Amino acid sequence: MSQFQIQSERLKLRNLHYWVTFGGSSGILISSVALFQLALTLTGLSVVAAGFSVYILRTLIGLGRKGWVVAYTIIVGIPFLLALVLSQSEVLGIAIWFFPLVMFYFYCWILRYSITEWLSDLGDEKAFELGEKNEKPYQDILKRFQ
Numbered sequence: 381m382s383q384f385q386i387q388s389e390r391l392k393l394r395n396l397h398y399w400v401t402f403g404g405s406s407g408i409l410i411s412s413v414a415l416f417q418l419a420l421t422l423t424g425l426s427v428v429a430a431g432f433s434v435y436i437l438r439t440l441i442g443l444g445r446k447g448w449v450v451a452y453t454i455i456v457g458i459p460f461l462l463a464l465v466l467s468q469s470e471v472l473g474i475a476i477w478f479f480p481l482v483m484f485y486f487y488c489w490i491l492r493y494s495i496t497e498w499l500s501d502l503g504d505e506k507a508f509e510l511g512e513k514n515e516k517p518y519q520d521i522l523k524r525f526q
Contacts, residue, residue, distance in 0.1 A: 389443060390502055396439045397495040399432065400488045422477050429484045436491070448491065455487045456480060 433456070440448045459480040466476050 386502055390499065392439055392443055393495050393499050393502075396436070397492060397499070399435065400492045400495065422481070425481050426477065429481060432488075433484070436488075448494075452487060456484045459483045 433452075437449060437452060440446075440452070463476045463480045
């Protein structure tokens with residue numbers, strides 16, 4: 381892999397990590413159901429998830445992470461299709477749409493940690509800033525004195 385391709389992949393991963401972190405933190409909006417109408421909250425979360433899904437899938441396909449696209453289909457796509465079919469029932473109604481949204485934000489949470497690993501595999505020195513825990517914070521300082 382050339383230096384340009386590595387830099388391009390790092391940039392894509394950093395951008396995806398930023399948006400997954402932002403998208404994942406918007407999962408807190410699920411708790412806003414107590415403050416706002418249920419339908420309004422679900423609509424807002426669904427619009428964010430739908431728009432962000434396009435970005436996630438486009439980026440993962442561009443990076444060649446086909447396994448993550450398949451995982452998205454299983455974790456998010458199948459519950460969405462089930463909710464689409466089951467929402468026709470008046471008994472379940474609007475409450476059935478919570479499960480696909482929870483699964484979407486769960487997928488974003490898992491993806492966020494995987495992106496940090498991918499960046500560290502590329503030798504990205506900013507992986508620590510993106511959430512990687514450094515077990516030896518003074519390691520760089522000690523290397524200078526050796």
